[in-house]
Structures are given as C-alpha cells and as structure tokens.
Amino acid sequence: MDPKLGRMTLKEWVAIKSDSVQPMPRFRQELFRMMAVAADTLQHLGARVTSVDMGSQQLPDGQSLPIPPVILAELGNDPTKGTVCFYGHLDVQPADQGDGWLTDPYVLTEVDGKLYGRGATDNKGPVLAWINAVSAFRALEQDLPVNIKFIIEGMEEAGSVALEELVEKEKNRFFSGVDYIVISDNLWISQRKPAITYGTRGNSYFTVEVKCRDQDFHSGTFGGILHEPMADLVALLGSLVDSSGHILVPGIYDEVAPLTEEEINTYKAIHLDLEEYRNSSRVEKFLFDTKEEILMHLWRYPSLSIHGIEGAFDEPGAKTVIPGQVIGKFSIRLVPHMNVSVVEKQVTQHLEDVFSKRNSSNKMVVSMTLGLHPWIANINDTQYLAAKRAIRTVFGTEPDMIRDGSTIPIAKMFQEIVHKSVVLIPLGAVDDGEHSQNEKINRWNYIEGTKLFAAFFLEMAQLH
Amino acid sequence: MDPKLGRMTLKEWVAIKSDSVQPMPRFRQELFRMMAVAADTLQHLGARVTSVDMGSQQLPDGQSLPIPPVILAELGNDPTKGTVCFYGHLDVQPADQGDGWLTDPYVLTEVDGKLYGRGATDNKGPVLAWINAVSAFRALEQDLPVNIKFIIEGMEEAGSVALEELVEKEKNRFFSGVDYIVISDNLWISQRKPAITYGTRGNSYFTVEVKCRDQDFHSGTFGGILHEPMADLVALLGSLVDSSGHILVPGIYDEVAPLTEEEINTYKAIHLDLEEYRNSSRVEKFLFDTKEEILMHLWRYPSLSIHGIEGAFDEPGAKTVIPGQVIGKFSIRLVPHMNVSVVEKQVTQHLEDVFSKRNSSNKMVVSMTLGLHPWIANINDTQYLAAKRAIRTVFGTEPDMIRDGSTIPIAKMFQEIVHKSVVLIPLGAVDDGEHSQNEKINRWNYIEGTKLFAAFFLEMAQLH
Structure with missing residues (x-):
C-alpha cells in the first residue's frame, strides 16, 4: 500500500x-x-x-x-x-x-x-x-x-x-x-x-430570537421592571417538548407514517443489547425500556432537541447581566412523511401563539435555518x-x-x-x-x- | 493638580x-x-x-x-x-x-x-x-x-x-x-x-446544574430517547418567574417589608421623567406604567433575572448537539427584610419540587454561589x-x-x-x-x- x-x-x-x-x-x-x-x-x-x-x-x-x-x-x-x-x-x-x-x-x-x-x-x-x-x-x-x-x-x-x-x-x-x-x-x-x-431522519433547525434592545442590562439597575428576553426565551423553549420527549407543537405528528405490524417485526429482528448500549452510551436511563421503542424513537418518530442559547452569559463565573437580545436554538429530526415546509409553519405558529400570550414588549423572530428531508x-x-x-x-x-x-x-x-x-x-x-x-x-x-x-x-x- | x-x-x-x-x-x-x-x-x-x-x-x-x-x-x-x-x-x-x-x-x-x-x-x-x-x-x-x-x-x-x-x-x-x-x-x-x-438590594446568585453525562450527544444519534438536560433546565428556569415579573418561588415574598403610606410619599417626591428614562434606557415598554411602581420594583421588591447557560451551544451557527451537562444561572435581588439563607432554602426546595415532577433520570444540583444582604x-x-x-x-x-x-x-x-x-x-x-x-x-x-x-x-x- x-x-x-x-x-x-x-x-x-x-x-x-x-x-x-x-x-x-x-x-x-x-x-x-x-x-x-x-x-x-x-x-x-x-x-x-x-x-x-x-x-x-x-x-x-x-x-x-x-x-x-x-x-x-x-x-x-x-x-x-x-x-x-x-x-x-x-x-x-x-x-x-x-x-x-x-x-x-x-x-x-x-x-x-x-x-x-x-x-x-x-x-x-x-x-x-x-x-x-x-x-x-x-x-x-x-x-x-x-x-x-x-x-x-x-x-x-x-x-x-x-x-x-x-x-x-x-x-x-x-x-x-x-x-x-x-x-x-x-x-x-x-x-x-x-x-x-x-x-x-431529516432535520429542521430553528432559531428563535427575542430582543429587547441590542445592549445588555445590569440586573441591579433594571431587574424587576423589564420584560426580560431570557424569561421569554426560556418560556418559548419550554413549550416545545415535554419531559417524556413528546413534541408539543400542534400537528407535528400528523404526517408521521403509520406503524405496521411488518415494520415492528423488522425492529424485533435487530440485535441490540440494551444493557451494553446504555453502558457504552454512559446513560443511566433512557426514555424507553424496550429495544423496539428505542429503535422506533430514534428512527421512525420525530424528536426535538434544544441545543443552546446565543447572546446570554455562557462563561464560568457569576455575571449579573440581563441579556438584551438572545437567540435560542433547537431542531426537530424529521421522519417519513413529514414535510419541511409544513413543519416550519407549525413551529412558527406555535411559538407565535406562546409568545403572544406573554404580552411581552420584546420582539420575537423565528427562523428555520436548515431544512433537510428524511x-x-x-x-x-x-x-x-x-x-x-x-x-x-x-x-x-x-x-x-x-x-x-x-x-x-x-x-x-x-x-x-x-x-x-x-x-x-x-x-x-x-x-x-x-x-x-x-x-x-x-x-x-x-x-x-x-x-x-x-x-x-x-x-x-x-x-x- | x-x-x-x-x-x-x-x-x-x-x-x-x-x-x-x-x-x-x-x-x-x-x-x-x-x-x-x-x-x-x-x-x-x-x-x-x-x-x-x-x-x-x-x-x-x-x-x-x-x-x-x-x-x-x-x-x-x-x-x-x-x-x-x-x-x-x-x-x-x-x-x-x-x-x-x-x-x-x-x-x-x-x-x-x-x-x-x-x-x-x-x-x-x-x-x-x-x-x-x-x-x-x-x-x-x-x-x-x-x-x-x-x-x-x-x-x-x-x-x-x-x-x-x-x-x-x-x-x-x-x-x-x-x-x-x-x-x-x-x-x-x-x-x-x-x-x-x-x-x-442584596443578591442571591444561583446555579442549577443538570447532568446526564460529562460528554455531549449528537442529536441525530440520541435525539428521541434521552431525558435531555437542556429540556430539564429550560423547564426549571421557566418555573422561576412569570411574564409579569412575579417570582414563582413559594414563600419568596413572605419577608418583604410591608409598604407604608409614608414610604409611598417618598417615591412620589422623586423626579423621574418616565419618557426620558425609557428613551435613555432604549426600552420600548416597562412592566409598569407609573413612576411609583417602577421605583418600588427596582428598590423595595425582589426581582429574578436569568443570566444564561454554561455548557450549551452558545456560538453563531447551527450545531446539532445535545449538551450532556448544562448549568443555568439566575439571581434574585433581595430587599429588606429578606434573608439570604431562607431564600437559598426556598429556591432549592422549589427547584427540587419542579425537577422531581419531571421524573428525569438526570442529576440536578442547585447551588447558591453568592449571597449578599440588602x-x-x-x-x-x-x-x-x-x-x-x-x-x-x-x-x-x-x-x-x-x-x-x-x-x-x-x-x-x-x-x-x-x-x-x-x-x-x-x-x-x-x-x-x-x-x-x-x-x-x-x-x-x-x-x-x-x-x-x-x-x-x-x-x-x-x-x-
């Protein structure tokens, strides 16, 4: 060679x-x-x-x-x-x-x-x-x-x-x-x-920006009288998925392909030692306890992950800042037969609904920055x-x-x-x-x- | 000179x-x-x-x-x-x-x-x-x-x-x-x-760490089967304050000094041009519309600000990561006669209550890293x-x-x-x-x- x-x-x-x-x-x-x-x-x-x-x-x-x-x-x-x-x-x-x-x-x-x-x-x-x-x-x-x-x-x-x-x-x-x-x-x-x-799976990557002004605030000088962008953003991100991994965006599961008996059998045929998988992943407990559920939630059901926030305090230490403008990032893994454009509409509508209920004076902008098909x-x-x-x-x-x-x-x-x-x-x-x-x-x-x-x-x- | x-x-x-x-x-x-x-x-x-x-x-x-x-x-x-x-x-x-x-x-x-x-x-x-x-x-x-x-x-x-x-x-x-x-x-x-x-005002600065493992995950490979630390953390941070700025930690207002007529009069005597204040702050709208309410919520009522998250994705761009371990940071501005140790207990108890309801397999640790008296x-x-x-x-x-x-x-x-x-x-x-x-x-x-x-x-x- x-x-x-x-x-x-x-x-x-x-x-x-x-x-x-x-x-x-x-x-x-x-x-x-x-x-x-x-x-x-x-x-x-x-x-x-x-x-x-x-x-x-x-x-x-x-x-x-x-x-x-x-x-x-x-x-x-x-x-x-x-x-x-x-x-x-x-x-x-x-x-x-x-x-x-x-x-x-x-x-x-x-x-x-x-x-x-x-x-x-x-x-x-x-x-x-x-x-x-x-x-x-x-x-x-x-x-x-x-x-x-x-x-x-x-x-x-x-x-x-x-x-x-x-x-x-x-x-x-x-x-x-x-x-x-x-x-x-x-x-x-x-x-x-x-x-x-x-x-x-495919992937729809979203940013949701909440802005009060383009400058941060001191939490002593302004804490208590502002619609704080981080409070809005945390509420928006918190509205996306529940603690069992279920996505809360209305309509998001509508186009997911129905599960057939034949398909279930293909998962059963796969060798997956759950104990070994958990050990090698170094995860104490998954959301599901059976091989079939785990494979289906990785392959044939959508998932939503929150990746992080840009613009907030992210360093070690204790900074007493009220970030003036923050960008939350999350994405949804898409499965057959979900459609990227439909998902974009559903997510945007959902976040607008949640935000409008807060009566915040901040500005919110939702963007889908990537849309990749399954x-x-x-x-x-x-x-x-x-x-x-x-x-x-x-x-x-x-x-x-x-x-x-x-x-x-x-x-x-x-x-x-x-x-x-x-x-x-x-x-x-x-x-x-x-x-x-x-x-x-x-x-x-x-x-x-x-x-x-x-x-x-x-x-x-x-x-x- | x-x-x-x-x-x-x-x-x-x-x-x-x-x-x-x-x-x-x-x-x-x-x-x-x-x-x-x-x-x-x-x-x-x-x-x-x-x-x-x-x-x-x-x-x-x-x-x-x-x-x-x-x-x-x-x-x-x-x-x-x-x-x-x-x-x-x-x-x-x-x-x-x-x-x-x-x-x-x-x-x-x-x-x-x-x-x-x-x-x-x-x-x-x-x-x-x-x-x-x-x-x-x-x-x-x-x-x-x-x-x-x-x-x-x-x-x-x-x-x-x-x-x-x-x-x-x-x-x-x-x-x-x-x-x-x-x-x-x-x-x-x-x-x-x-x-x-x-x-x-005083200040109690808190960190709340949620950990699945000390390594991040790829959202394609693990999205859908994990108790994701960011989902837990966003729920915890979202439980702290409502959209009107009211702190949701039970008992937190118990020791706040009662408001007297005399005290209200001192606020009335202060010259504060709200229009100028808003313009110089470059804030479109505050949580309150009167001078007295604004001064009281800056000086004599506690406030809670979420500062940011350490360990999540905080850069520009679109990283498809599930952070394995994240640290949320927030602080409460204390007023007479709130007590730092009591606040520490109330916040810790509240977060533990919220977290336990999620049945998450992650580990949560709440720390008060600073406790400063009013x-x-x-x-x-x-x-x-x-x-x-x-x-x-x-x-x-x-x-x-x-x-x-x-x-x-x-x-x-x-x-x-x-x-x-x-x-x-x-x-x-x-x-x-x-x-x-x-x-x-x-x-x-x-x-x-x-x-x-x-x-x-x-x-x-x-x-x-």
Whole structure:
C-alpha cells in the first residue's frame, strides 16, 4: 500500500481544523486546505480530479464567506463494469479541548486501539478507508472490479450548502454513468456487529430570537421592571417538548407514517443489547425500556432537541447581566412523511401563539435555518445484496439492517435528483461519539472497513 | 493638580483588564497590576499605604486563584477632625468588543463628552474623582478639612471575596478612628440631577446544574430517547418567574417589608421623567406604567433575572448537539427584610419540587454561589446632611433621595461590622451602562463629581 496512505494520512487529515459550523474565516481557510490535500491524494491515486468552485455563502449577519470546492473524481471508465460513486465529506463539527476532550481534538491519538480526533469517524476515517481500498487494488497491480467515482464536499456539517445545485447541474454529466451511490457517514448500532442503513431522519433547525434592545442590562439597575428576553426565551423553549420527549407543537405528528405490524417485526429482528448500549452510551436511563421503542424513537418518530442559547452569559463565573437580545436554538429530526415546509409553519405558529400570550414588549423572530428531508430506500437493490455479501466475507456475520436517526440529506437528494440507488455502509462503532467530545474510530473498524470496501467492489463486479 | 492625575490616569486605569468575574489567570494578573498601580498613585499623594495580602480563592472546579490585595491607606491624622473612609473597587465586569462595544472597552474613548470604557463609571472613575479631590487640596497647598482613609478592593464584581474577614479583623484597628464611610459605586436616576442613596438590594446568585453525562450527544444519534438536560433546565428556569415579573418561588415574598403610606410619599417626591428614562434606557415598554411602581420594583421588591447557560451551544451557527451537562444561572435581588439563607432554602426546595415532577433520570444540583444582604440607612446622619449641602453648592439643586436596585454588599457589611454611618454618593448618570456594553462616564459628571467630593470634605469639617 502507498506509504502516504493509511493511518498516517488520517493523522494528517484530522490535524486540519476543517470546521464548517463556526463561520470564521480561519476555519474556512482550513476547509480549503483540507479539500486541496484530498484532491492531491486522489490525483496521487491516479484519479482524474476536478475541484468545483462553489462560490460564496451569505450569512444572516451579512458576512460573506467562500464555500470550499467540491471534489469530483473518476477512476476507471470501463463500460462493461458497474460504476459506484462514493460520497463523503471532510468538514467537521466544532471541537475545543476546553469542552472536555481528553486529548487535543486535532491530534489523532491512539489509546487502547481507539483513534481519537475530531473527524476520525465523521467522516475523514471512512473517506480514507474507501481510498485505501482503491489503493489496495493499485498496490496489488489488479484492475479495479468497478469504475469508481468520488464526490467529496466540505460543507456537510453546515447543511451541504450549494451541493444540491451542483448535483442538479451534474445530473447528466458526472452522474450519467453512475449506477450506485455509496455513503459511509453514520454508525453501526453495536460495538462489533456491522450494519447496512436504508433510511435516515431529516432535520429542521430553528432559531428563535427575542430582543429587547441590542445592549445588555445590569440586573441591579433594571431587574424587576423589564420584560426580560431570557424569561421569554426560556418560556418559548419550554413549550416545545415535554419531559417524556413528546413534541408539543400542534400537528407535528400528523404526517408521521403509520406503524405496521411488518415494520415492528423488522425492529424485533435487530440485535441490540440494551444493557451494553446504555453502558457504552454512559446513560443511566433512557426514555424507553424496550429495544423496539428505542429503535422506533430514534428512527421512525420525530424528536426535538434544544441545543443552546446565543447572546446570554455562557462563561464560568457569576455575571449579573440581563441579556438584551438572545437567540435560542433547537431542531426537530424529521421522519417519513413529514414535510419541511409544513413543519416550519407549525413551529412558527406555535411559538407565535406562546409568545403572544406573554404580552411581552420584546420582539420575537423565528427562523428555520436548515431544512433537510428524511430518506428511505429499497433494500432489494443490487448493491444492498452486494454489501450484505461483502459483510459476510469480511466479518462472518449478517449485517443489522438499520435506519439512522441522523440526517444525511444527500441520500435523499441523490435519490430525488440522480434517481440512483443509494446505500449507506457505516464503518464506525456505536460509541464513536461523532459530534461530541472525544470522537474516535476504532483501529479495528478502520482496517476492517477498508477490507469491507475492497470486498464490496468484488461483489459488485459479480452481481452487476 | 498633579499632571499624573485626572483624565489621563482614568485612561491608564481603564486600560488595565482587571476583570474579576472570569476566573482566568491572565485576568488575575491584570487585577494585581491594577492594585499595584493604585497603591502607587496613593503613595504619590502622600498617603500611608498598606497592601493587604488576601490569600487565594478555591473555585468550584478545584482551581485555586490568588486574590488581589486590598489597599488600606491613610492621609491625615488630626484628632480634632472627622475621619471619612472612602470605599471603592478597581475590578470590572467582563468586556469583549465582539459583544457589541462600539469602541475597544479597554481604551478610554471620548465621544460627545462621554468617556467610554469598561470600569469608567463602575468604579474606576469615582475612585479617581475622590483621589482628584484630595489631590486638589494638596495642589492648593491647603490642609485637608477631614482625615481621609481609603479601602480599595479588587474583587467586588466577584462578591468581595474575603473582604468581610479583613473588615472584621481591622474593625478595632484601621476602622477604629473612622467616623463615616462613603461609597460611590452606583448611579443617579436621572441624566442631570444628582442623588444620595440610602439603601440597596442584596443578591442571591444561583446555579442549577443538570447532568446526564460529562460528554455531549449528537442529536441525530440520541435525539428521541434521552431525558435531555437542556429540556430539564429550560423547564426549571421557566418555573422561576412569570411574564409579569412575579417570582414563582413559594414563600419568596413572605419577608418583604410591608409598604407604608409614608414610604409611598417618598417615591412620589422623586423626579423621574418616565419618557426620558425609557428613551435613555432604549426600552420600548416597562412592566409598569407609573413612576411609583417602577421605583418600588427596582428598590423595595425582589426581582429574578436569568443570566444564561454554561455548557450549551452558545456560538453563531447551527450545531446539532445535545449538551450532556448544562448549568443555568439566575439571581434574585433581595430587599429588606429578606434573608439570604431562607431564600437559598426556598429556591432549592422549589427547584427540587419542579425537577422531581419531571421524573428525569438526570442529576440536578442547585447551588447558591453568592449571597449578599440588602442594606438600608438612617438618612438623618451628619454625613447625609453634609452630602446634601455639598450637592447644593456644586449643582445648585436638592438631590434625589434614592435607593438602588443594585447590590453593594459592603454597605451592609460596614454597617453591621464597623457600626459606622454609611452613605452612597453616586457620580454617574442613569445611562452610564455599568455591567453592559459601552459603559461610560460623562466628562461633566467626572469633573463635577470631583468638585462634589471636595465640597463634601468642607461641609463635613463644618458639621462634624
């Protein structure tokens, strides 16, 4: 194998602070560097690489930031072979060592067979596993069993800004020869048993701003005579979900697909050791006590999470401030057949109702800043069968057939625009902690995942 | 006047980032530098100066930080004269230009007669006005009409850590010859009319921590099956105060002093142009429509403010995180005759009741991190009369006799430990914005305030 690839490359890639969430120019520069490094790696592999300029992004505050290029790459063009396109992303969630990381999030660090680092599992590790698999055929001087295409972006964690337009534009060009699309951007539901994913939830991300004035107040000088924006905001956020996790926005469950007996049976067939799951999650108690309820509330029912507040006092210590203007942030994970626009209307209406009852003199503005559709696939497609066979070869077991509670909007997008079969083949274990502190990928998953992709190429060649 | 004093010194003092609220070593270093610079200035004035070592402070996270020294200084020791002790503080609230400051908070900047900068009015400007007044007698080679003492600290914004023990220890030494204590650490209630303050509210600062685990979650992977700490916290914070500003903690109003007809009349006598007040505050509408209600809810009724949340997502952008552990912060401004320990019990009990009804598997911990008593004085003391006469001399008007909604716990502390008359003579205008962005002191207030203190020395000499 090329000595430039493998774990050393993952270390180099993790070291690049390609954070797409925090809209600061320094992170944007890192994103551009990340995409250039990846393009270089693919060129080194022998691929024809195009880095597509994606223009720039207008932020709500008026700031304009450049969008990192999307990489389109091709390797092999044999009309007798199937063509598999791999989608991945190289941007990451924010990470700050002060938030509770035990190691520097941007220094890949191996501890007990676990490779810790931001992006290790989401999604730099899996992208490299696919590249490593291709590289293995090269190193053995074997022809690739399939034609390979890559579409690699740098804005996934920020909602894949502008990607949809590119896919639309390339529908009859780059994607015309593509038969199958593979994504590896989620996790297994166990620590050791591989899985194939056939559905994901969507996501509607909301901000609700409450403003008295654009300056904070001293709580001694003004406490007692103001409609305090934080009191309004806390009431608004408190009206969204009850203590059992039930969303309180009227109408929100109307379009959720009815539950069938057949569907319940698919959950029963899945192996999930609740005890192990709870231990690996380090959660004392979940909202539900049975495997089936837990899987359904992660996959087929919507959920609402409150993420935080911008503009309030968020540091250690005791500041006696009345914030003048605050922005609450929450999101709803959508499931088939919920509609993004309908949810936007329902949430906005609900918050306006709650706010108007308070008779507050503050101004409230509700915005949906991201609206990502849920996705569900046909599990009898050729590549689902190939993936199952590859898993049997490498892992000696049947995969869990699962859905994912996370949002991978490009799955839905590829399905709708390109009309190709999409499969999600995760490599990471359930406890990888993507998006949280101490994200990691196991060394074993990284290496077996590389083998799995190589075996998948061979199975695809047979089944196609 | 000494060329080292005056506005240039205020500029130098504001440039020192003496933030006592954020417990970082770099701010602590600045605090020590601030106290050293002030000791130097007082020595330069001819005072005998002692910088008292205050030891160190143990933070909740285990960190230990040194406490800046308290300055005790004396100027004059004539037994035939009265002795006035001036209390001030040189630490400041946090300030960050990114939070909405129009100028660098640590560069004193004059715009239209306003001197903008963190600490300009709270409390560096008033401390320097007092020093300038003393300096004026020196420059004119006149004897000081009174003996002057200074007690200057650097931890006021963090609750005057360890000051009480020092005052207790110095009760029969430094304070034995003191007749009167003057504090100038609050504001007028108008832009142009001076005031004397005879009471302040106290403050109980609370944190309520809700913890699932010490690591965040991804809202896709875990949303729907968790008791989310933010949902618990928002419900807890939402249970504290209603939309009319009424505190919902049972029993909290029990010890509030009953309102008498006589007291109502004192509020009626105060000039407060509500229209001007609202305009200068840039608040569209207050909770109350009459002058009397507003003054009473700032001075003689408790208030509750929610300050913010530590541990949640607080940056711009859209992070899909479920915070694993969050700390809500709020405080209650206390009034006579509320008791800090009783309030602590009431709040803790209330939050425990609300939390237990949620059946959450998370852990909740309520802490009162600061408990500061309210204070009220006898307005017929000699120095109240002297202050009134000095105001007539310098400003040609009667002062507003006011109370302050803010907490100046050392007023209560001096009264209880030293048993001396305490007066608050504010210098800053109502719109100075202490604790908020764009804090300032008017050039006019700073200069007339210096004159007021000089006139006060002369009046004290006559009345004593």
